[in-house]
Amino acid sequence: MSSEALRAPDPYQLEPRPAGAHASPAVTGHGAGGPAPKRIVVGYGFWIFLLSDVIMFASFFAAYAVLFKNTAGGPTAEQLFDLHNTAVETACLLASTFTCGMASLAVGQRSQKWTQIFLLLTGLLGLAFITLEVREFLSLVHRGAGPSRSAFLSSFFTLVGCHGVHVSAGILWLGTMMAQFYAKGFRQDIRHRFLCFSLFWHALDIIWVGIFSLVYLVGTLPPELLP
Amino acid sequence: MSSEHEFDAGSTVGEDRPAGGGGAPERTLGQEVGSYVLGLALAVGLTAASFWVRGTDLVYGPGLAMALLVLAVAQMGIHLIFFLHITTDPDNANNVLALAFGVLIVCLIVFGSLWVMEHLNHNMVPMQELMRMQR
Numbered sequence A: 001m002s003s004e005a006l007r008a009p010d011p012y013q014l015e016p017r018p019a020g021a022h023a024s025p026a027v028t029g030h031g032a033g034g035p036a037p038k039r040i041v042v043g044y045g046f047w048i049f050l051l052s053d054v055i056m057f058a059s060f061f062a063a064y065a066v067l068f069k070n071t072a073g074g075p076t077a078e079q080l081f082d083l084h085n086t087a088v089e090t091a092c093l094l095a096s097t098f099t100c101g102m103a104s105l106a107v108g109q110r111s112q113k114w115t116q117i118f119l120l121l122t123g124l125l126g127l128a129f130i131t132l133e134v135r136e137f138l139s140l141v142h143r144g145a146g147p148s149r150s151a152f153l154s155s156f157f158t159l160v161g162c163h164g165v166h167v168s169a170g171i172l173w174l175g176t177m178m179a180q181f182y183a184k185g186f187r188q189d190i191r192h193r194f195l196c197f198s199l200f201w202h203a204l205d206i207i208w209v210g211i212f213s214l215v216y217l218v219g220t221l222p223p224e225l226l227p
Numbered sequence B: 001m002s003s004e005h006e007f008d009a010g011s012t013v014g015e016d017r018p019a020g021g022g023g024a025p026e027r028t029l030g031q032e033v034g035s036y037v038l039g040l041a042l043a044v045g046l047t048a049a050s051f052w053v054r055g056t057d058l059v060y061g062p063g064l065a066m067a068l069l070v071l072a073v074a075q076m077g078i079h080l081i082f083f084l085h086i087t088t089d090p091d092n093a094n095n096v097l098a099l100a101f102g103v104l105i106v107c108l109i110v111f112g113s114l115w116v117m118e119h120l121n122h123n124m125v126p127m128q129e130l131m132r133m134q135r
Helices: A003-007 A025-030 A038-067 A083-108 A112-142 A151-184 A188-218 B029-055 B061-082 B090-123 B127-134
Strands: none
Touching (some): A038 B090
């Protein structure tokens, strides 16, 4: 190593530096390299929104956990839920989160064809998920287990329905992203919007992991095995 | 060094990382795809494990709920790392801190509600007795 390299300033140094030396762009995360790139600021802002959304879902999870046993003499989770349906829904959403990741790689490659193909796949898998969920809800209501039957079912429909509304909104957003890429190309502001969309879509799958594990798998355990 | 690093030059692959990529070494498209495939494989494995654990009688019954909770948290971690790209990159420090705060609030809401309501239920007159007293 040459002596010049040894004298080079450490970009992560915390003490005050001589004037003009703090402009190294390699240390943006430490607040010392000037303003962060817009992509990082946009991602951070949307991440804060997603966390607030997750906190809202946490409240619904808490309500469900508290009201879970209050079935008012009506049907219980064990009697109502069909785990095969849940497994297929989970597979759809997991596959769509993967194709969404592939779409973001296609955007990075500026490939219009693959971007549109993967976004279309993402949307179709999302639609399949929503279709299965609506069918399940309709069958529950048809069997007299609608949201007004018991506190347990009210909290179930609120929690899972709220996730379904998020996925539906995501599908609409996805449609507008496909149109924007098609009409306007890979402009920087469009790519930032797409960054937010993909964060949103991946976060929805994380919420679903909580729903299928706790609402469906733990919820349908026989009562003597529940904590 | 400063000339080759323009603001928002960004990585040409992996557009959906909320942060990072700034000082991180460039990865090829193959490596990026491989990272997503690995994430998908781990997520599918954990999902399958959850459904398998639910159906098997190999696991001690009263421990099933905790096993499913652990598998769920593990899968959430996999999603955060491989799909949302929450990393230890310096550019990602703010995202990690916000996530830590979010996890704190989520735990307070969920476990706090369960704890308080459990005590409330415990101290309340059971509904059948309440009905009898009203007669």
